[in-house]
Amino acid sequence: MLIVKKFGGSSVADKERIFNVAQRCIEDYKKGHDVVVVLSAMGKTTDHLLAQAAEINPAASKRELDMLLVTGEQVSVALMAMAMQALGVNAISLNAHQVMMHTNSAYGTAKLRRIDSMRIRNELDAGKIVVITGFQGVNRKDDMTTLGRGGSDTTAVAIAAALHADKCEIYTDVDGVYTADPRIVPNARKLPEVSYSEMLEFATLGAKVLHNRSVELAKKYGVELIVRSSMNHEEGTIVKEDVKLMERMLVSGVAADENTARISVIGLKDTPGIAFRIFNTLAKHNINIDIILQSVGRDGTKDISFTVAKTDLQDALELIRENLTSFTAERYEYEEDVAKVSIIGAGMTSNPGVAARMFEALSNSNINIKMISTSEIRITVLIDQADVKRAMRAVHDAFDLGAE
Ligand code: ASP
Ligand code: MG
Numbered sequence: 398m399l400i401v402k403k404f405g406g407s408s409v410a411d412k413e414r415i416f417n418v419a420q421r422c423i424e425d426y427k428k429g430h431d432v433v434v435v436l437s438a439m440g441k442t443t444d445h446l447l448a449q450a451a452e453i454n455p456a457a458s459k460r461e462l463d464m465l466l467v468t469g470e471q472v473s474v475a476l477m478a479m480a481m482q483a484l485g486v487n488a489i490s491l492n493a494h495q496v497m498m499h500t501n502s503a504y505g506t507a508k509l510r511r512i513d514s515m516r517i518r519n520e521l522d523a524g525k526i527v528v529i530t531g532f533q534g535v536n537r538k539d540d541m542t543t544l545g546r547g548g549s550d551t552t553a554v555a556i557a558a559a560l561h562a563d564k565c566e567i568y569t570d571v572d573g574v575y576t577a578d579p580r581i582v583p584n585a586r587k588l589p590e591v592s593y594s595e596m597l598e599f600a601t602l603g604a605k606v607l608h609n610r611s612v613e614l615a616k617k618y619g620v621e622l623i624v625r626s627s628m629n630h631e632e633g634t635i636v637k638e639d640v641k642l643m644e645r646m647l648v649s650g651v652a653a654d655e656n657t658a659r660i661s662v663i664g665l666k667d668t669p670g671i672a673f674r675i676f677n678t679l680a681k682h683n684i685n686i687d688i689i690l691q692s693v694g695r696d697g698t699k700d701i702s703f704t705v706a707k708t709d710l711q712d713a714l715e716l717i718r719e720n721l722t723s724f725t726a727e728r729y730e731y732e733e734d735v736a737k738v739s740i741i742g743a744g745m746t747s748n749p750g751v752a753a754r755m756f757e758a759l760s761n762s763n764i765n766i767k768m769i770s771t772s773e774i775r776i777t778v779l780i781d782q783a784d785v786k787r788a789m790r791a792v793h794d795a796f797d798l799g800a801e
Pocket of ligand 1 (some may be wrong): 406437438443444532546547548549550650
């Protein structure tokens with residue numbers, strides 16, 4: 398069996414943890430499996446490197462930032478290979494250049510294009526555990542790139558897909574995917590399985606267990622993922638195709654996203670093309686829009702409200718100010734102290750009462766809903782940020798998601 402095992406920064410934060418990870422990999426290796434290990438940088442290394450860069454040059458070029466950031470992963474893989482060797486096992490560390498991890502040129506947010514798996518195969522055939530740097534790539538100019546924060550998950554999935562691995566295990570500092578963040582909802586339960594699409598919603602909504610793109614990639618190539626903790630031997634959560642799920646629940650979990658703000662553009666002319674003008678302007682400046690609500694026109698005018706990431710709010714407001722006349726708007730307003738709470742579940746598609754049950758739970762807790770949006774497997778409400786925790790607990794209870 399060929400197993401890809403990915404360990405995040407906290408799992409390799411110090412010497413003890415590095416040896417712990419080395420042991421876990423060796424266990425599989427000794428059973429006769431081929432083992433490929435993908436690592437993140439140790440602990441908070443990437444944050445520290447970024448802080449260091451900011452001290453030298455707050456406007457550092459993205460190319461040089463990537464040149465700096467890739468060093469983090471290089472340290473962890475070399476130390477890991479040394480640890481394995483110290484334990485008497487043949488191991489080799491490789492970086493993105495050595496395994497030809499091709500990406501596009503977008504420094505800082507590079508996308509993987511292709512992996513030449515030859516080198517990895519050769520080293521496995523020579524009986525070695527292969528330890529590979531996550532997060533990094535090489536572009537056409539032969540420069541180092543990085544895949545974006547948390548990108549090592551994506552490296553692991555890409556390697557698993559390229560090698561047709563039998564298993565891709567993502568080790569992290571949580572036991573798996575939960576029905577809700579256990580720090581907020583104490584009786585949250587670990588899910589034995591979730592589908593790729595549910596996982597994507599969880600990831601998009603800020604449950605930071607897996608890098609979003611790693612889930613997209615896993616879905617595309619049908620790589621089954623196992624999310625589990627490096628600190629214990631619990632089973633973890635399997636992420637796989639919807640049709641293969643054994644346990645099909647109406648709602649799988651509740652997630653919250655506090656990185657959101659609401660903008661309303663008011664008194665717009667009620668004619669064709671206005672929504673296009675607004676959202677096209679924002680899109681051109683790479684501002685992602687989430688929930689959109691348009692009022693019914695009256696007296697020839699209408700209002701449009703939408704949400705953007707809090708981190709994009711200032712940019713969005715500036716664009717709206719600049720274009721107020723061309724948008725035909727009378728004025729705009731915004732609200733920052735808001736958050737999204739969502740329920741996610743592939744089983745809700747064919748069940749009409751789900752939204753009502755969620756809204757009832759919120760209303761019983763006296764929580765006001767400002768906006769609503771739905772997809773086939775998700776219902777999201779925008780509420781006051783101050784109500785998030787109460788809302789999550791109420792909704793979690795309403796769908797009986799907790800452990801007995
Ligand atoms: N070391 C990188 C980061 O901290 C990549 C990763 O951990 O996946 O974002
Ligand atoms: Mg991570």
